[in-house]
Amino acid sequence: MTITPSTATSVEAPAPAVEPIVRMDDISIRFPGVKALDRVSFRMFPGEVHSLMGENGAGKSTLIKALTGVYAIDSGTMTLGGRPLVISGPAQAQAAGISTVYQEVNLLPNLSVAENIMLGREPRRAGAIDWRAMRRRSAELLARLSLEIDPASQLSSHSLAVQQLVAIARATDVDAKVLILDEPTSSLDADEVSELFRVIRGLKERGVAILFVSHFLDQVYEISDRLTVLRNGALVGEYLTREILRIELVHKMIGKELATLESLESKTRQAAVEGDVAEVPYLEAVGLGRKGSVEPTDLAIHEGEVVGLAGLLGSGRTEIARLITGADRADSGEVLVRGTKKRLRTPRAALRDRVAYSSEDRKREGIVEELTVRDNIVLALQADRGWFRRISRRRQDELANSYISALGIRPANPDALVRNLSGGNQQKVLLARWLAVAPRLLVLDEPTRGIDVGAKAEIQKLVSNLADEGMAVVFISAELEEVLRLSHRIAVMRDRRKVADLPNEDVTVGEIMGLIASGAEA
Known part of the structure; x- marks a missing residue:
């Protein structure tokens, strides 16, 4: 059964005994030629983690921007703690107790942890910044989240995961009643996600209402108490997470029968396994490496072939992609295009040989x-x-x-x-x-990160079709199932070196994870 927005708006999970901290009723927002939100209602309760679900373009970002004052609403009402909420910008939203931590950490890496936490709210003494008080206050905020981070250390010296936690510490300094986490785990590994979830659970126990936006269903089901589904700018429904099956959630998000998606994925995998590749590689890296980045690596990529790069963050998968496309310069090895040695020292030089690179950082490099x-x-x-x-x-x-x-x-x-x-x-x-x-070779680094199930399937189908038409593709993804689904061949990276290069013939996720974990070369 397909649930249409008009019939689904009545679906509402039972509320806890307390009143909602946030209530948005019949919110509509229009842009030229687009109705971004169409009479959407939404609520959040203290001490709950609430996930906002839907395809890209469903209206999730628009709803968040309405709540944080980035967008003015055309109609509808909002309340915070039972009082009318009328805000004209993010600063006013933050003053009201609504804080946001975005997917791209919006901090200053050249400053210290303490300076980032207290930026714009620095304690002063006799007109000057009281550095001791600032570090003391920062240490208190970090300790409240059970984080052992030196407030005086430079932010850039820490991993992205720690920077996310520093951003959360900054957000909670304003006595946040509502904390919005927009794709906070998109660049984190499993251990880092566990640490983030520990912090989230601590905030939840303190009564903070947390809006968690993620496209990782496993994480949504692990951390969320309640979820709301949007589709095409309209409300599909609100549900208790424990009471909705994953297959049903996917169905509600994409608005199409799940069998259609499974059929698409099956055809994509079959095309990847059965595709023919040319004998001479379109591009071949021989001993290509860069000190401190990735060890000398051999990698051959044929026309009509999808080569998947698998590995954890920091394994060298992005680094080798940047070397073969001229985004970074190698200090060892060489690159051959159709058997001829080439000097691909810039992305523009690579383009002359029809090698294109789509960076994982679509905001800054896309x-x-x-x-x-x-x-x-x-x-x-x-x-x-x-x-x-x-x-x-x-x-x-x-x-x-x-x-x-x-x-x-x-x-x-x-x-x-x-x-x-x-x-x-x-x-x-x-x-x-x-x-x-x-291009004759297209290098895609995390092209489906942070996007919904339906859009992922469309991009996966496109990659498969491009290979069928003779294009060479390098596909990088943190999701091993996605790499297996699309690739003819898989190169496994670990600790900045290639540990395996194997045809995708009945390879399982467990086998790839074993190679990543053990580092034993295959």
């Missing part, structure tokens, strides 16, 4: 938020041609409209600013940019 969808799509092609050979507006429109249609970019408006698109649609715009330069 999309240009201030530009339109059209401008982002033609950007690499224009750079490849040179700025004195301008692409005509007619050709730009043809390219943009064809890729918007082919990739299902929403909204289907080439003049929309990319910053207003969901994460999944921003990723599709990036793919369109690189496909526009007609």
